[in-house]
Amino acid sequence: MPIYAPSLPPKPDLSSGRPPAMVIARFDLQRVLRQKMGRFFGFIFTMMLLWRLGYVYIYYLKDQNAVIGKMMAAASPVLAQGAEWHADMLGGWLTYLLWFLVALIGGGLVARDTLYRVRPLMYAHPVKPSDYWIAKVCLAALVPFAILAPFALLPWLLSVGLTGLHGVMWASAPLRLLPVALIIALLMGAVASGASSLASTPRAGVGWVLGVVLGLEAVGGMLYGLLGSGSWMAVSPMALAAEWPKLLCGSTTGVFGWAPALIGTAAHLSLWTLILKARTRPSEAVL
Amino acid sequence: MISFESLEVHYPGAAEPALKGMSLSLEEGIVGLLGPNGAGKSTLLKTLLGLLEPSAGGGRVLGVGLGSPEAAKLRGRIGYMPEYDALVEDATAYEQVAFWGELSGLDPESARDRAHEVLYFVGLDEARYRAVSGYSTGMRQRVKLAQALVHSPELIFLDEPTNGLDPDGRRRMLELVLKVHAELGTGVILASHLLGDVERVADQLVILDKGRISASGSMAGLRRALSRRVELRFLDPLDEAQEAKVPELGQLHEARNGYYDLELKDADPLAPFRWAESHGAVLVQVTPRHDRLDEVLLRALHPENA
Numbered sequence: 001m002p003i004y005a006p007s008l009p010p011k012p013d014l015s016s017g018r019p020p021a022m023v024i025a026r027f028d029l030q031r032v033l034r035q036k037m038g039r040f041f042g043f044i045f046t047m048m049l050l051w052r053l054g055y056v057y058i059y060y061l062k063d064q065n066a067v068i069g070k071m072m073a074a075a076s077p078v079l080a081q082g083a084e085w086h087a088d089m090l091g092g093w094l095t096y097l098l099w100f101l102v103a104l105i106g107g108g109l110v111a112r113d114t115l116y117r118v119r120p121l122m123y124a125h126p127v128k129p130s131d132y133w134i135a136k137v138c139l140a141a142l143v144p145f146a147i148l149a150p151f152a153l154l155p156w157l158l159s160v161g162l163t164g165l166h167g168v169m170w171a172s173a174p175l176r177l178l179p180v181a182l183i184i185a186l187l188m189g190a191v192a193s194g195a196s197s198l199a200s201t202p203r204a205g206v207g208w209v210l211g212v213v214l215g216l217e218a219v220g221g222m223l224y225g226l227l228g229s230g231s232w233m234a235v236s237p238m239a240l241a242a243e244w245p246k247l248l249c250g251s252t253t254g255v256f257g258w259a260p261a262l263i264g265t266a267a268h269l270s271l272w273t274l275i276l277k278a279r280t281r282p283s284e285a286v287l
Numbered sequence: 288m289i290s291f292e293s294l295e296v297h298y299p300g301a302a303e304p305a306l307k308g309m310s311l312s313l314e315e316g317i318v319g320l321l322g323p324n325g326a327g328k329s330t331l332l333k334t335l336l337g338l339l340e341p342s343a344g345g346g347r348v349l350g351v352g353l354g355s356p357e358a359a360k361l362r363g364r365i366g367y368m369p370e371y372d373a374l375v376e377d378a379t380a381y382e383q384v385a386f387w388g389e390l391s392g393l394d395p396e397s398a399r400d401r402a403h404e405v406l407y408f409v410g411l412d413e414a415r416y417r418a419v420s421g422y423s424t425g426m427r428q429r430v431k432l433a434q435a436l437v438h439s440p441e442l443i444f445l446d447e448p449t450n451g452l453d454p455d456g457r458r459r460m461l462e463l464v465l466k467v468h469a470e471l472g473t474g475v476i477l478a479s480h481l482l483g484d485v486e487r488v489a490d491q492l493v494i495l496d497k498g499r500i501s502a503s504g505s506m507a508g509l510r511r512a513l514s515r516r517v518e519l520r521f522l523d524p525l526d527e528a529q530e531a532k533v534p535e536l537g538q539l540h541e542a543r544n545g546y547y548d549l550e551l552k553d554a555d556p557l558a559p560f561r562w563a564e565s566h567g568a569v570l571v572q573v574t575p576r577h578d579r580l581d582e583v584l585l586r587a588l589h590p591e592n593a
Contacts, residue, residue, distance in 0.1 A: 012401065012439060014363045014392030023389045031377060117373050121434075124336050124367040125390040126359050282338050
């Protein structure tokens with residue numbers, strides 16, 4: 001006996017569904033979560049987060065324990081907190097690894113649909129082109145944001161929990177680090193989904209994202225070397241992602257200032273979104 | 288169900304329009320859209336779905352004007368089974384059918400329930416939790432049909448649904464198409480270049496060639512016309528005077544070696560015998576030509592050779 005009735009029930013209500021962009025993003029997220037590399041990177045990022053949390057915890061312990069206090073005092077030139085220390089919460093290896101993860105995930109987001117020719121069928125449903133590209137950019141940004149947000153929030157929560165608002169972490173840390181996480185995530189999402197739309201297979205998509213990110217980093221470096229101005233590094237999305245934590249935390253060790261960072265970020269967000277829109281419009285998909 | 292007037296579609300950069308001034312009105316039922324590859328079948332389906340904008344003319348699908356702002360909503364009332372593989376290889380049939388249901392406007396719970404039901408309907412109940420990458424061509428076609436049906440559309444467009452199927456798979460798919468119309472009451476537009484498929488399921492036929500409608504009509508009308516198509520053989524060859532009067536019986540298509548291929552004016556099967564008697568000829572053989580729908584197609588596509 002079949003579990004389900006062999007005839008379909010009366011016509012369903014088609015107005016109670018979720019917005020198409022959310023449906024597409026959720027379906028893609030399920031696909032991403034099935035991939036084995038997600039578990040690998042999940043382990044890596046969890047370890048990095050535990051390291052940061054341990055760091056904050058030990059900072060607290062130095063006030064309670066004489067031995068650890070002496071050790072921390074000896075290491076204070078290295079561990080001195082301040083703008084640089086806070087900016088590093090979302091900087092360094094964390095963002096480099098994230099770029100790699102976003103390339104692996106985001107590179108296939110649009111290219112996979114191109115390969116399997118899913119997009120024309122999507123547009124044969126009540127889906128607008130904007131639903132499609134918004135879903136792709138948001139999902140490609142959601143993954144890095146979901147990883148960066150705990151790095152921005154958990155050390156602060158631990159610090160507040162242990163020592164109150166005057167502990168290791170600034171009281172205003174989330175106000176600085178959460179916007180940084182959002183900007184970096186949007187930048188990564190736009191670049192990854194835009195570059196993915198240029199490829200016809202997921203593997204080529206990964207290559208495109210890495211090529212764009214590393215290529216522009218090299219171009220920025222060359223322009224910096226040739227023209228002598230650090231502002232040229234703003235052509236590189238990787239440099240922009242590394243610069244934003246420093247700018248918002250007030251670090252003085254940045255390579256370029258606010259204006260190149262704002263212009264570079266806006267240019268990348270617009271450029272890659274426009275490329276994504278142009279490459280995934282219905283006529284393109286149908287033809 | 289569907290009507291369009293002077294419909295023209297021009298792809299950007301193409302020298303000629305893909306659809307050239309088509310006008311037609313289609314009733315509810317199963318409509319066969321027949322024509323060789325490149326005739327404009329897929330372009331017509333995509334235009335009716337609102338994926339391509341008409342460059343001239345217009346029309347209505349289920350009461351909604353082509354190119355109107357409601358076209359996106361209209362797609363929720365239509366199911367589309369594309370010609371090519373449009374399946375996400377790493378997802379199960381159940382996951383993707385539920386996904387397409389949600390995209391059509393179903394809430395997640397209904398989409399999941401209906402995915403189970405529609406996969407059972409197309410005969411994939413046992414295999415629905417397997418990734419489609421391991422499916423046979425026939426199973427993949429059925430997943431595509433299931434996604435077109437999951438939201439109970441009023442009309443479905445099937446683009447070459449028997450592509451790549453073996454004879455048994457073709458038979459099963461065509462039976463499913465008939466079942467969709469009979470049990471779910473869904474209107475069907477079936478585009479195919481295979482006459483046998485269309486002949487088996489359609490009750491209306493539209494023949495396309497080079498972006499134009501070459502012929503259209505009900506299958507019953509075509510069959511009626513074909514049932515009057517006979518081949519006559521006389522005992523002795525007809526003389527010139529007798530041959531000149533053969534068209535009195537109906538339209539003469541071919542006369543060769545004493546055989547006369549005719550479309551009779553009169554449905555009465557005795558009419559040729561009466562004609563022979565009155566003209567002093569002896570009719571020895573009347574052969575009905577039942578299986579010549581292919582000739583209708585060829586005549587429509589190549590009128591110069593008719």
